[in-house]
Amino acid sequence: MATTRNAPDACTLLDADHKAVKKMFKDYDDLASSRAKSAEQKKLDLARQICQELTVHATIEEEIFYPALRAALKDTDLLAEAEVEHASAKDLIAQIEAMDTADEMFDAKVKVLGEYIDHHVKEERNEIFPKARAVRGLDLVTMREELQARKDALMAVEPA
Numbered sequence: 409m410a411t412t413r414n415a416p417d418a419c420t421l422l423d424a425d426h427k428a429v430k431k432m433f434k435d436y437d438d439l440a441s442s443r444a445k446s447a448e449q450k451k452l453d454l455a456r457q458i459c460q461e462l463t464v465h466a467t468i469e470e471e472i473f474y475p476a477l478r479a480a481l482k483d484t485d486l487l488a489e490a491e492v493e494h495a496s497a498k499d500l501i502a503q504i505e506a507m508d509t510a511d512e513m514f515d516a517k518v519k520v521l522g523e524y525i526d527h528h529v530k531e532e533r534n535e536i537f538p539k540a541r542a543v544r545g546l547d548l549v550t551m552r553e554e555l556q557a558r559k560d561a562l563m564a565v566e567p568a
């Protein structure tokens with residue numbers, strides 16, 4: 409049991425994404441408080457990268473992780489909430505992608521997206537992942553490979 413629990417699984421991969429994007433939001437925050445001229449281009453690049461990471465992450469959850477859980481769990485309220493949160497995050501992502509850092513709302517939108525993702529990640533980490541790991545017969549270790557393969561494919565086509 410202990411070895412199974414320790415094997416990297418789908419939740420491990422998804423949570424590594426969560427941590428990576430959290431760090432990107434932190435870097436963005438540092439850039440946003442910088443007065444350096446070069447910060448503007450760096451902010452734009454980083455914001456685009458955050459949007460790409462989150463879009464790919466949401467897609468692999470929606471295509472692979474959530475449907476498997478929907479099929480396995482009796483109570484799917486948490487998944488429904490997660491899907492609504494994805495839709496709202498995507499809306500904000502689309503707004504950021506259509507904007508430039510010259511827009512006075514740019515930093516605010518990135519910041520709110522970060523707060524929003526923080527909240528969503530907490531629910532996945534504290535509520536959804538434990539439920540997924542408790543489902544008997546759900547092979548999350550194999551699912552990790554599926555998620556990774558789909559992520560690699562999406563990263564290859566999405567412009568960086």
Ligand SMILES: [Fe+2]
Pocket residue numbers: 422426465469529532
């Ligand atoms: Fe997630």
Ligand SMILES: [Fe+2]
Pocket residue numbers: 466469490494528532
């Ligand atoms: Fe999610």
